[in-house]
Amino acid sequence: MSDDFPASVDVDYTDGEGESPDDYPSIQHKIEKAVEVTRRGLEQYDNPAVMWTGGKDSTLTLYFINQVAEEYGYEKPTAVFIDHFQHFDSITDFVEHWADEWGIDLVYARNDDVGAYVEEHGLEPGDDIPVDALSEHNQHHIREILEFEEDAFPFLLDTYVGNHLLKTVALNDALEEYDIDGVISGVRWDEQEARADETFFSPRHDPDLFPPHDRIQPILQFAETDVWDAFWNFVVPDTVDAFPDEGYIPQADDDLPEGVTQADVPISPKYFAGFRSLGSEVSTEKTTEEPAWLQNLEGTTERAGRAQDKEDLMERLRDLGYM
């Protein structure tokens, strides 16, 4: 990144302040804004990276990145997948396949020190990890930054220590290793109260907490239902030759146009099987077998079962650098 970051970057940190999805009345308005933010991000940052999980939000974000990079001739940013050791198996096949298809350089960020302990002791999610078995770096985060005083913590993502070590520390280390100045992510205003006040460009400049960088958030203005609209009307028709150009919304998991299979579309099979979100194997529940986009999106919650969302946990995790 540039030596004089953030002075080298010309973005409006207040863009999006006080707004909600309703301020963008149609899918066209939402897409126009996503393209504008993505273009500015690719133009202004020396070394942006996209945070990609194979989930619908980050895959939609990556679609805008691909479009903008191809149209305006920007280099495609590296995609960072934070491997927290509790993903659904099928997710890595999915990201590897589409990274290859779209010519994306994909890297994995991991907290290797925690990973080594988990592997060596054959831990299952929920088992305890003793603090003193970890590296100084991790112990510094646990004691000084999180101010956690107990001797052990559970190997679980949706907890204060687990989420911070497995995701935020892994992310921070990757920011440093790859010298990333712009983190492009797929967070949305409507998915989590703690994200409702985010702006399209959001500073993370405190060097005591993370390597200084900005967050670039092109799809804040998409509600869950808009994400699916964008997939079936734009992303899939643009990606799959045999898919009708005017778009089509499948009414069941096998209701795909002639000549198109689930493997052809850049939508994880988990959504076809009824998952609404893909957090982790242990924290994500599905409530029905219906494909995600056909469910009662407005009347039920997208993040059923995420302990992370309880009380003020998400807010505290975000203050320390989580997405």
Ligand SMILES: Nc1ncnc2c1ncn2[C@@H]1O[C@H](COP(=O)(O)OS(=O)(=O)O)[C@@H](OP(=O)(O)O)[C@H]1O
């Ligand atoms: N493990 C990992 N690796 C890379 N990038 C990640 C990761 N977790 C979150 N993100 C980024 O944040 C976006 C929103 O995440 P989620 O709300 O689905 O995650 S979570 O509920 O907090 O686990 C998410 O988009 P989606 O996963 O598509 O929703 C990513 O852009």
